[in-house]
Amino acid sequence: MSVYWVSIYREIRDEAKVAAYAALAGPALQAAGGTFVARGLPEQTYEAGETTRTVLIEFASLEVARAAHDSPAYQEALTALDGGAVRDMRIVPGV
Structure with missing residues (x-):
């Protein structure tokens, strides 16, 4: 069953460090079997309405x-x- 790695950026303290991380993390996670499903700022928010960067990656297990x-x-x-x-990072099972 697929699982989803969800990362929500509650606060970005240093854009340069985030960019350095992203340059390494994307290829590392893809090489390890991850598929990026979504990433970026939300187009629309509801309820708590947090406009925070979110990344969703699918893995096989x-x-x-x-x-x-x-x-x-x-x-x-x-x-x-x-x-x-x-x-805030978590791995959630698919349905």
Whole structure:
């Protein structure tokens, strides 16, 4: 069953660090089996109405998503991020 890695950027503290992270994270996660489904600012918000950057990545399984997160290439991306953003990240099963 597919799972979805959801990242919501609650606060961006350093745009340059976020850009450095993105340059490394995108290729690392794609190489690890991730498919980017959505990313960017919302076009429309409801209820709490937070206009925050959101990234949605599909993986084939929980194990693949965990391995992508723990991979050396993605860990290098996290090092580049170095506190440049406050994020809420989770892996959610598909239905």
